[in-house]
Amino acid sequence: MKMFEYMGKELFGQYGLPIPRGKMVTTPEAAAAAAREIGGSVVVKSQVLSGKRGKSGGIKFADNPEEAKATAGELLGLTIQGLRVEALLVEEKLKIDKELYISLAIDGAAKQPVLIASAQGGMEIEEVSEEHLVKTHIDPELGMQDFIAREVVRRMGVPRTSPHHQELVKLIKTLYKIFTEKDAELVEINPLVFSGDRVIAADAKVTVDEEALYRQPGLLQVTERTSAEEAAHALGLSFVELDGDIGVMANGAGITMATLDTLAFYGGKAANFLDAGGGTGEEGTAKALELILSRNPKSIFINIFGGITRCDDVARAFASVKKKRGIPVPVVVRLVGTNQEQGRAILREVGIEAYDFMQDAAQKAVELARS
The missing domain is CATH 3.40.50.261 (Succinyl-CoA synthetase domains)
Incomplete structure (x- = not known):
């Protein structure tokens, strides 16, 4: 079961992961109110269970509530990858110093979770060469230990002297906790951004094993089928x-x-x-x-x-x-x-x-x- 971005970020927030200030809305008027509450420039993001939203015109910026309202009017009802936009996430526009990538997934061949990280995140993550990806399998019996997380951060090129080093180690351990406790098949942050001294999950992609949903009564059920499906x-x-x-x-x-x-x-x-x-x-x-x-x-x-x-x-x-x-x-x-x-x-x-x-x-x- 795929979760919408705003749902993934709410889940991240429950576990203490840093996320942008934002609000899910379904009308242009609500988008204006959210922008007014956040203050400053905002990003208005289409909520569909699909990737490549930016390239499809599903993510736009607004400098004030009036622009947020107009932008929301343009995006609501839009079709992206065959999916109709019925909800938006209005959130603060981040000052991005660097974009990274991090995810946890199930490696069926190895029968273990695999952590994939890169110092090169963003929309073109699929184009990143293997030499710039850090892949680490996690023994379920051992779990995500400090030394594993620290080694991943080191291989990503973030030195121990960096103000982001310890935050990344903490984030990786928390992400693994979400992955295991929520019976996830995928937990992905792309991009994970450095913004000043902060490390922030600028996006959230979470997929939960449908066969384990009976163990997750607190999760909202999401259907990703189209009307024809x-x-x-x-x-x-x-x-x-x-x-x-x-x-x-x-x-x-x-x-x-x-x-x-x-x-x-x-x-x-x-x-x-x-x-x-x-x-x-x-x-x-x-x-x-x-x-x-x-x-x-x-x-x-x-x-x-x-x-x-x-x-x-x-x-x-x-x-x-x-x-x-x-x-x-x-x-x-x-x-x-x-x-x-x-x-x-x-x-x-x-x-x-x-x-x-x-x-x-x-x-x-x-x-x-x-x-």
């Missing part, structure tokens, strides 16, 4: 909106991921991930197709390997949707398995000739999307 969830379908232009439906998480990878291999990009499951009937398949069409794809690739799923059920559902509402984009179908001949006969009646192999079908779907 919520509709799919209600139908028992696994559906995720992506930023490509080829609609995808397959039956099983593994084959769906393979479908996305195969499209990418041929230069295409999926508009969604949709696992229709192993036993989705005609009605469920029809609703799945309607979800795909809601993404306005340039082509659709249906990849069915029928086991529990019967090929004739999928074909019948597709034919029904095509006849009732029409499908305004080209469709490519790979259909093999249980009752495949019956299914293929149904598809031929609506002008579709099914493919035997996923690679051939994926390549055709990419070609149709481009044309």
Whole structure:
């Protein structure tokens, strides 16, 4: 479960981590009031469960309450990475002397938490080379000891004589405490800033293990599904909106991921991930197709390997949707398995000739999307 930035910062504040003065708002008037209360220049930050907000125009500055109100009016309702901005964080504008990066995550291969830190933080953290990253695995039995935190700070290039050294050591230990006590999968500060003698968490990204939420009754529950994803969830379908232009439906998480990878291999990009499951009937398949069409794809690739799923059920559902509402984009179908001949006969009646192999079908779907 991802937490909004303002929620992450509230959590940080509860543990005594230094955060900017700020307030979450949902209206332009509230943004003006928050700016007036904070005083001076403020930053108005869109609250969406997505990265790259700055590059998407979701973070702006204001020098007074009137500007904060106008800026909030521009940001509320904005769509960033497919997510609608419905809340803002108005907080003090910091004097930034240096930006750093620090995070804790689970390393599945090592089966241990890993601390990642860098003296080069900010928007381009993904571009920082390995030689400038400090990576340290933490033995859960040992925990975050002082000597580990001090060594990380040293490797970040912050000397013991620096006024920030001890604050960084304390922050790292506190961050690990949050990570373990809140069953987190990720706790990230980017940027962590030096502002005068202060060390401040200028951002907060926290992801909590959903399977452990029953142990975290004090945390607000956040859903990161879009309206289409919520509709799919209600139908028992696994559906995720992506930023490509080829609609995808397959039956099983593994084959769906393979479908996305195969499209990418041929230069295409999926508009969604949709696992229709192993036993989705005609009605469920029809609703799945309607979800795909809601993404306005340039082509659709249906990849069915029928086991529990019967090929004739999928074909019948597709034919029904095509006849009732029409499908305004080209469709490519790979259909093999249980009752495949019956299914293929149904598809031929609506002008579709099914493919035997996923690679051939994926390549055709990419070609149709481009044309």
